[in-house]
Amino acid sequence: MRVLVAGWPSFLHGEATAGDVLAMEAVRRGLAGAKVACDLAWSPVFRPDGLSLDQADPGRYTHLVFACGPLRGPQIEELHRRYARCVRIAVGVSVVEPDDPAVTGFDAVLARDSPSAAPRADLAGLVDSPAVPVAGVVLAPGQAEYGTRRRHRGVHEELTAWLAGRECARLPLDTRLDPRDWRMFATAAELESAVRRLDLVVTTRLHGLVLALKNGIPALAVDPVAGGAKVAAQARAWSWPAVVTVPEAEATPLLDPAELDRWWEWALSPDGRARATAPPPADTLVGELLDVLGGSG
Template identity: 80%
Template sequence: MRVLVAGWPSFLHGEATAGDVLAMEAVRRGLAGADVECDLAWSPVFRPGGLDLGRADPASYSHLVFACGPLHGPQIEELHRRYARCTRIAVGVSVIDPDDPAVAGFDAVLARDTPAEAPRHDLAALPATPSVPVVGVVLAPGQEEYAGRRLHDRIQRELTDWLGARECARLPLDTRLDPRDWRLFGTAAELESALRRLDLVVTTRLHGLVLALKNGVPALAVDPVGGGAKVTAQARAWSWPAVVTVPERAGERGPLLDAAELDRRLSRTHI
């Protein structure tokens, strides 16, 4: 017996949500606890290098388990055709129309919600996950006043690429206040209340640095102005060591930021 676990994160043109991924992990853990071998299929966009449906040979599996999400659409119908020789089971799914071919193609359906049965707890509630640092990301806008010393776009791209490769929960924040826009804070107190709950702030903005330190939150600051400007000055004023300043005569080619230096500066924040 060998099981292929699939879900919406398995499809090239599907969608990977945290709930879908946790549901697939819940199935994997349940099968592992019963000593049943299984593989998880992932979209090559979501998990490059992982097992994708195109390489998951139907002849290698006795069962297909589809976890989470709505049972609807041609992508699920194609699973039935590709894995026709397997016993196909859907778990933790939503059934809108029991007669839909995407539903009817399964040998068994254990739905989380369906018109005919009482709802069940979603599978995403089962797997425990580790805590990771929560990092607020506060980036500066164009700041045209710095003219030719502006390196904002390049630094933001390199900084966010670096941060994206670190295991942390990234939370974009903006110091702009606008009570008309629900996506922005309406008062300084709202912003500072969010900052206090973070483990770290990564910022190219002066007040990202200042308000983090004011509230006892360590910060990694990168000055987006060649040669340094107000961000570097504030770091000196606070005697804060975790600041990166790019030379004023930065070249047009090659990276502006050194990942190893960012890692060293990050280590000084003691998160």
């Protein structure tokens, strides 16, 4: 017996949701525990290095197992034609129309929900995922005031490409407030409540750095202005070392991935966390303002 495990993440024009991927992994683990050989098929878009359906020779398998998602559409019907010689089983799926050819093509359907049976717990609930750092990402706008010193586009392209290669949960955040849009924070308290739940902040914005440190969260700050500007200055004001600047001269690349890696590891270390929870700088600006107001009277 050799099983090919497929799902919606297997299709070139499919969709890879976390639930689909976890369901396929649950099936893989169950088969491995029963000493049944199996392969998982992946879309070449989602996992370019994985086994694709085009590479999965039907003659190599005795069974096809389709995990998770709704049973509908021509892509599943094509599975029935391609793997016609295999025993085909659907598990943890939703059956909307029992007479759909995508459903009737299976030799057995073990549904999580269908019109004719009580619901079953979804397969995604069976797999424990390892914890990874949660990184809030706060990017600055173009900041036209810096003129030709701006390197925002290149910095953001390189920084986000580097972030995509880190094993972490990336959470885009915006310091702009807008009570009209449910996707935005309406108050500073809402934003800071989210920041406090992060493991670190990666930011090219001054207030991304300040609000992280204010709430005891380490920050990896990148100043997107050539030679450094207000982000680097604020890092000095807070005595915060994890700040990266870009050179004055035009350069490619603008950022050194090894430097980003080094500060990332430090920010997540006990030393980085302890430094982030140090007391904030003493207030001087409000006091100076009051002195000026007093002197102007």
